[in-house]
Structure formats: C-alpha cells, structure tokens
Amino acid sequence: MKVVKFGGSSLASGEQVKKVYNIVTSDPDRKIVVVSAPGKRNSSDIKVTDLLISCADKYLKNEDASDIFGTIIDRYHSIAKELHLSNDIIQTITDDLLSLLNGDKSNPDSFIESVKASGEDNNAKLIAAFFKHQGLDAHYVSPKDAGLLVSNDPGNAQVLPESYERLYELRKKSGIIVFPGFFGYNETGEVVTFSRSGSDITGSILANGVKADIYENFTDVDAVYAVNPNIVDHPKEIRELTYREMRELSYGGFSVFHDEALIPAFRAGIPVNVKNTNNPEAPGTKIVNERENTNGPVVGIASDEGFCSIYVSKYLMNREIGFGRRLLLILEEFGLSYEHIPSGIDDITVILRQNQIDEKLEDYIVKRIIEDLQADEVKIVRNLALIMLVGEGMRQNVGTAARASKALAEANVNIEMINQGSSEVSMMFGVKEAVEKKAVQALYEEFFVRVMV
Ligand SMILES: Nc1ncnc2c1ncn2[C@@H]1O[C@H](COP(=O)(O)OP(=O)(O)O)[C@@H](O)[C@H]1O
Numbered sequence: 001m002k003v004v005k006f007g008g009s010s011l012a013s014g015e016q017v018k019k020v021y022n023i024v025t026s027d028p029d030r031k032i033v034v035v036s037a038p039g040k041r042n043s044s045d046i047k048v049t050d051l052l053i054s055c056a057d058k059y060l061k062n063e064d065a066s067d068i069f070g071t072i073i074d075r076y077h078s079i080a081k082e083l084h085l086s087n088d089i090i091q092t093i094t095d096d097l098l099s100l101l102n103g104d105k106s107n108p109d110s111f112i113e114s115v116k117a118s119g120e121d122n123n124a125k126l127i128a129a130f131f132k133h134q135g136l137d138a139h140y141v142s143p144k145d146a147g148l149l150v151s152n153d154p155g156n157a158q159v160l161p162e163s164y165e166r167l168y169e170l171r172k173k174s175g176i177i178v179f180p181g182f183f184g185y186n187e188t189g190e191v192v193t194f195s196r197s198g199s200d201i202t203g204s205i206l207a208n209g210v211k212a213d214i215y216e217n218f219t220d221v222d223a224v225y226a227v228n229p230n231i232v233d234h235p236k237e238i239r240e241l242t243y244r245e246m247r248e249l250s251y252g253g254f255s256v257f258h259d260e261a262l263i264p265a266f267r268a269g270i271p272v273n274v275k276n277t278n279n280p281e282a283p284g285t286k287i288v289n290e291r292e293n294t295n296g297p298v299v300g301i302a303s304d305e306g307f308c309s310i311y312v313s314k315y316l317m318n319r320e321i322g323f324g325r326r327l328l329l330i331l332e333e334f335g336l337s338y339e340h341i342p343s344g345i346d347d348i349t350v351i352l353r354q355n356q357i358d359e360k361l362e363d364y365i366v367k368r369i370i371e372d373l374q375a376d377e378v379k380i381v382r383n384l385a386l387i388m389l390v391g392e393g394m395r396q397n398v399g400t401a402a403r404a405s406k407a408l409a410e411a412n413v414n415i416e417m418i419n420q421g422s423s424e425v426s427m428m429f430g431v432k433e434a435v436e437k438k439a440v441q442a443l444y445e446e447f448f449v450r451v452m453v
C-alpha cells in the first residue's frame with residue numbers, strides 16, 4: 001500500500017487535479033491520497049491558506065471580508081468548473097466556510113485554526129467528488145473520524161502517539177481514501193494545524209499509521225536538488241538521501257519537504273519518494289535509511305535567512321559553573337527558542353530566529369544579560385543567514401571546512417560564524433543576509449561544479 005501526498009502546487013487548478021487523478025489511478029497500490037489546499041497557479045498568485053487566514057482575520061476585526069471570501073470560493077469554483085463537477089460541491093464548500101466564519105469567536109486562536117484548516121478539508125471533499133465523478137470508488141475521510149489526534153499547539157501541533165494504532169484501521173477501508181493534510185484534532189475535538197506546509201507531515205503520519213510500503217510526496221519539481229533552484233539555475237538532482245541528510249536540509253531551508261515530516265516515516269522505516277506531478281515518470285528523490293554512494297562529502301547545500309545572534313563575552317567564562325544555564329534561563333523567561341550555540345573559551349553565541357525579538361526586547365535582553373551575568377560585552381547582530389553543508393560523506397572526508405572557507409573567501413564573503421556542532425552530517429556557516437546568494441553559489445561551485453562527486 002502506498003500513501004501519496006499532493007502539495008498545493010499540484011492542486012492549484014482543474015488541469016493539475018486531472019494529473020493527480022492519472023497518477024493515482026496508474027498504480028493500484030496508491031490507496032491513500034493526502035491533499036493540500038489549492039496553492040499558487042503562478043508566482044504572483046496567493047495560496048488559499050493565506051486567503052483563509054486573511055479572511056478569518058477580517059471576521060475577527062469585524063471588517064468587510066466579502067471580496068476575499070469571494071476570491072476563495074472562486075478558486076474552488078474554477079477548479080470544479082474545469083472538472084465539469086456539478087454546483088453541489090461548491091454549495092457544500094460555501095456553506096461550510098460560511099458556518100465556520102459565522103461560528104464561535106470566543107477563542108480567536110481556535111477560530112483561525114478551523115478556518116485555516118478548511119482549505120485542505122474542503123479541497124479533499126472536492127477531489128473525492130471528482131474521483132467519484134470519474135467512476136472511482138473514492139471517499140473523503142475526516143482526520144477526526146480516522147483518529148488523528150494532535151497536541152493543542154495552534155499552528156504547531158504534534159501528533160499524539162495513540163493516533164498511529166487508530167490510523168492503522170484505514171487499511172480496512174475499501175477504495176481510495178482522500179484525506180485532508182495539515183491538521184488533526186486535539187483531545188477536546190477542536191481543529192489544530194501543523195506548522196505551515198504541514199500536509200507533508202500528515203502524509204508521513206498516515207504512512208507510519210497504515211505501515212505503507214512507501215510514502216510518495218508529489219510536488220512541482222523533478223527531484224530534491226543539491227541547492228535551492230531559485231538560487232542556482234538547473235542544479236544537480238539528488239537521487240538518494242538518508243533521513244538524516246533530508247532532515248538537516250529541510251531544516252536548513254529546503255522548503256520542498258517539511259523538516260518535521262521525516263520522523264514518522266523514519267520511525268516506521270518507510271522510504272519517502274519526492275516526485276513531480278508534472279513529470280511523474282521522472283524517478284525523483286528517494287529518502288532512505290542508508291545510501292550507497294557517499295563518495296563526495298557534500299550532498300546538498302541549504303540556506304535560510306532571518307536569524308540573529310546574541311554574542312556574550314566574559315573573561316574566564318569557561319570556569320564559571322552555570323553560566324550557560326543562566327543565560328538560557330533569561331531567554332526562556334522571554335519565551336525565546338534558540339537554534340544553535342557555538343562557543344569559545346570566553347564567549348558564547350546564541351543563534352535565534354530574529355522575528356521573535358523586536359528592538360525594544362533586544363535592548364532589554366542585552367541589559368538583563370549584562371546585569372545578571374556581569375558579562376563584559378553583549379552584542380546582538382541581526383539579518384544573518386545560515387548556510388548548511390550536509391552529507392553523510394563528511395565523516396570520511398577531511399578538509400571540508402577548509403574547502404568551504406576557501407570558496408567563501410575567494411567570493412569575498414565574510415564568515416560571521418562557523419558551527420560544526422555535534423551532528424556528523426552537517427556544517428553550518430553564518431553570513432550576512434546580503435551575501436547569502438553569493439555564498440551559496442560559491443559553495444555550490446566548489447562542491448558540485450569544479451569537481452565530479
Ligand atoms: N533543494 C530544493 N530542491 C527542490 N525544490 C526546492 C529546493 N529548495 C527549495 N525548493 C522549492 O520547493 C518548491 C516545492 O515546495 P512547495 O512549494 O512547498 O511544494 P508543494 O506545493 O508541492 O507543497 C519548489 O518549487 C522549489 O522552488
């Protein structure tokens with residue numbers, strides 16, 4: 001049995017949905033189909049999920065939302081029209097969305113969650129209606145009925161372990177199951193969404209639950225590339241990656257596959273195949289436990305921006321018991337989560353996502369660290385990008401850091417920070433956001449163009 005997930009780009013128009021139908025029906029093992037909400041049809045388009053969030057926001061503020069409501073319904077309507085579906089499905093979707101928008105707003109978070117999740121929920125109903133219309137034995141299944149239970153963290157839900165046993169029951173259902181991605185239900189029966197792009201997570205959870213033979217993740221590119229194709233033209237395709245490599249690359253900025261979506265498949269030992277809806281014959285990228293070819297040190301280079309660093313220096317910091325703990329305690333008090341902590345003898349740097357800290361908070365944190373820890377110097381540097389070099393081959397290869405540093409130096413990129421950390425499969429460089437692209441291009445040139453790996 002295969003679980004197949006189609007992202008928003010694969011479901012953005014009726015033409016795309018027809019491709020999805022052809023893919024599903026071309027292989028009788030494709031029994032469970034996870035769908036996202038309609039995504040972008042072109043680069044200037046808006047995802048239905050984003051339209052829903054804006055619409056919910058307007059309803060909460062009692063502002064006129066008729067335009068945006070119309071745009072959302074139009075998206076479904078144009079898909080249904082292209083697929084020659086009757087108006088019944090559009091009426092169902094309109095009624096559902098209106099009842100959510102006019103529903104209880106006493107808890108704004110849960111109001112937004114329900115509206116946001118309706119993008120996938122209604123799309124699953126539409127896709128199931130189309131499959132049936134084509135004569136397929138297909139059914140929409142709700143995450144509630146299937147028992148997909150999640151923690152109560154709006155926009156950041158985690159699956160509860162008891163879900164897996166319940167989801168196994170899906171194996172017994174006849175025909176094709178169309179399942180909405182992106183959300184589950186908490187223990188009190190309310191909708192809670194995963195983080196953005198979280199339909200990948202639903203697919204992985206279902207693959208684990210039903211013990212699928214493979215989890216196929218259909219998107220709009222032929223493969224996971226060695227580098228973001230928006231930074232380097234026609235980069236090298238990666239045929240095989242390990243779970244660890246993919247996890248690091250997704251975390252590092254490869255938005256093609258959600259970084260939280262690896263764990264459920266990995267735990268059940270289910271291979272993941274990233275494939276292209278627009279070119280399903282292409283082999284795509286397989287994510288597996290172990291791969292054979294680990295010749296070159298680097299398999300992929302990911303980058304992401306929007307980080308800041310808190311640099312703290314104090315003479316003899318290495319001798320002071322509890323310094324690190326007290327520093328992190330201050331961050332915890334402000335509800336800040338950190339990403340990395342490279343350190344030296346007399347200094348330590350904490351890297352965080354900078355959207356957590358505005359300038360007022362920045363001043364306050366600096367003052368607190370100086371006062372509480374008697375630090376000699378505290379400095380916050382904003383607008384940093386982190387670049388991750390990833391590859392299992394790094395374990396056997398010496399000199400990877402030297403090659404990377406040389407390539408960056410030749411491109412005139414100043415390295416703000418290096419962190420090899422405890423992961424044996426990745427190495428991280430911090431640079432100013434302004435030179436991120438240049439740095440990634442230089443590293444790609446060094447590890448993929450100048451040498452054959
Ligand atoms: N290393 C990479 N390999 C492939 N695609 C990447 C990579 N890094 C970023 N991307 C981007 O990820 C996009 C696919 O992800 P996404 O838009 O979330 O798809 P979907 O709509 O299928 O969920 C690609 O179109 C590409 O622009």
Ligand SMILES: N[C@@H](CC(=O)OP(=O)(O)O)C(=O)O
Pocket residue numbers: 006007008009036037039047049050119181182195196197198199200
């Ligand atoms: N629609 C949701 C969930 C998702 O996975 O979407 P996509 O497949 O378009 O990345 C979002 O935009 O976050």
